[in-house]
Amino acid sequence: MVTCPHVYPTSRHRLCQWHIQQNAISHFGKLKGDRPFQNLFNKCLNSCYNEDEFEDTWRKMLKDYGLEGHSWFKRLYKHRVKWSNALNNEYFSAGILSSQRSESTNHAIGFQASKTTSVTAFFGIFETTLKIWRSEEEQKEFNGIRSTPTSVYPLTDLLLHASQVYTVELFRIFEREFTLAMGTRATILPVDDPLLVYRVEPAVSEEGPHHVTYDCSNQLIECTCRKLQVIGMFCSHIIRVFHMNSVGEIPSRYILCR
Structure with missing residues (x-):
């Protein structure tokens, strides 16, 4: 989500958690295989429910593993409001924590197009892709209207x-x-x-x-x-x-x- 205060006054800029996790691995060093440490780090990312819990968990992680002076963790903490769920629970996000939607879109078109694809050819690929998406959406809509989901529980x-x-x-x-x-x-x-x-x-x-x-x-x-x-x-x-x-x-x- 990109900040645009004039058009979206209640929006908030968020960083992709998937990319943070991938980037973090290169800074973990010897802690890369330490499961308890990774659990604490992941909790700071998305499992704390409020700011106090986040701060307590972050301090515990730094103290237990001697990371108080680590420059990368200092820099990450400085931008905590952009990636920690605990600091963004006032904003609706539909549960989207990464940029996977845009990457999926790129993949859906990218496997048929390349840097040498002309604008005309790209538009044809893009139009065909949209037709496929809309057809699949219409089919799901039809199935949803004509049927009721089953459940292990009585539907009451x-x-x-x-x-x-x-x-x-x-x-x-x-x-x-x-x-x-x-x-x-x-x-x-x-x-x-x-x-x-x-x-x-x-x-x-x-x-x-x-x-x-x-x-x-x-x-x-x-x-x-x-x-x-x-x-x-x-x-x-x-x-x-x-x-x-x-x-x-x-x-x-x-x-x-x-």
Whole structure:
């Protein structure tokens, strides 16, 4: 995503995480084969949920592996707001963390074209490629309208509604989160507020708990993991709270336009 403050005032420039990971390997040195170190580095990239957790994890990584004076890690930290998910969870990105979309487009056309291809020939290749993409999209659209996705769970209430409003690909994402939700514990917290606040945590996992705030009268819901704001899809924590409150349909405000 490229910053353009006048046209896209809420946009944010992000660096491709795939390229960061590939570049990082050349700077790991002896730590290249150290799995715990790589887990800490990857957590800083995309698995921290807030800035405090990111800072704690980054300091631990530098201290445990003696990297406080490493120039490359200093330079990477300076630009942390451009690559760490924890510092970008207020911005919608549909879960895109790399530039793979443009690279896939380049590949789709590049395997037929070269530096010597004329503009006329390139336009013909590009037009043919677009026709193929649109044909495939129309076929998927037709299949989505004429059929209902299958599931290992009975398609009732919330899951049934998800199968009706989402494409097959998005339904699979929702189904995975639904599966994770069934393995969580939720406890309602006593708060002096008309809103309901739940503590949701996985039954067996190293992941910590998250807090879900639910306004049942207006069907507004928010989770501290921020997946809904960033990706536009419900996390397992929210689905768990919906299940506890017998919510049978996805609120319309959370069904994004395609």
